Amino acid sequence: MNAAWALEVMDKAPYITVSMTDSEGMPYAVPLSLARTDEKTFYFHCAVEGKKLDILKQNSLVCLSAVSKCKPTVGPKDGSFTLEFQSAIAFGKAEEVTDDEEKRKALHAICSRFLPNHMDAFEAAVERSMERTAIVRITISEPPTGKRKQYDANGDEMKYGRME
Numbered sequence: 001m002n003a004a005w006a007l008e009v010m011d012k013a014p015y016i017t018v019s020m021t022d023s024e025g026m027p028y029a030v031p032l033s034l035a036r037t038d039e040k041t042f043y044f045h046c047a048v049e050g051k052k053l054d055i056l057k058q059n060s061l062v063c064l065s066a067v068s069k070c071k072p073t074v075g076p077k078d079g080s081f082t083l084e085f086q087s088a089i090a091f092g093k094a095e096e097v098t099d100d101e102e103k104r105k106a107l108h109a110i111c112s113r114f115l116p117n118h119m120d121a122f123e124a125a126v127e128r129s130m131e132r133t134a135i136v137r138i139t140i141s142e143p144p145t146g147k148r149k150q151y152d153a154n155g156d157e158m159k160y161g162r163m164e
Contacts (some may be wrong), residue, residue, distance in 0.1 A: 003039075006088035006146030011036060011113075013066035013088075018044070018138070020094070023058045034064070034138070035109040042138040043097075043106035053134060056094045062138055064090045069148075076155030083149065090144035097135040106135045 010016055019029040030052060032044045042064065046052055056062075070085045097103050104126060111122050150158045 001088075001146035001148060003143035003145070006090070006144035007036065007039070009068055009086045009088040009146050010034070010042075010064070010066045010090070010144065013068045016042070016064050016066045018052075018094075019063040019065065020052070020055050020061070021059055022055045028052075028055055033110060033114055035106070035113040037105070037109050040092075040140050042092075042140070043109055044136050044138070045107065045110060046134050046136065048132055048134045052136075053096060056096070056136065060093045060095060062092055062094045064088075064092065064138065064140070064144075069150075073151075076151055084151065086146065086148045086150070088144050088146040090140045091142060092138045092140035094136050094138045097137050100130070102137070103130065103133075103135045106137065107133070 015031040016034045017029050017031045018034070019027060021027055028051065032046075034042045034044045036042050065087070066089075067085055067087045070083065073082055073084050074080070075082050097106060107126055107130075108122065111125075112119060148158075152158050
């Protein structure tokens, strides 16, 4: 599936797993609440100290993966046990944001995505937590890709980017 479709999957996923590698080559992956502000930029927030930030300071390369619409099913035509899903993956570079204006913009994007009906409390929440909140910007380095398994109304698998 194309990049626009993959970004839509990431926008709809309840979380995105961010994978990284520590200085000893050990993989580390954590599901996070990311928000996207444009075609290449994602943000997440975390504590000002911790394993994620320690790893990213030494190796800023990351992989993002998201899955949505995941549903175990029986193949409509062959009775196979299978899984319908939509998934996306992207690669990029993560950097801690130090500029207060960009941090506020990132927090606004995150809160708008996950708590859009509570934005009236945004300013007070930011004032209370800005000092103890780190923001990480992930800039993807190439267009994301997506995959899916999905059946149409006739029970045929929709392959090769077919949309309906």
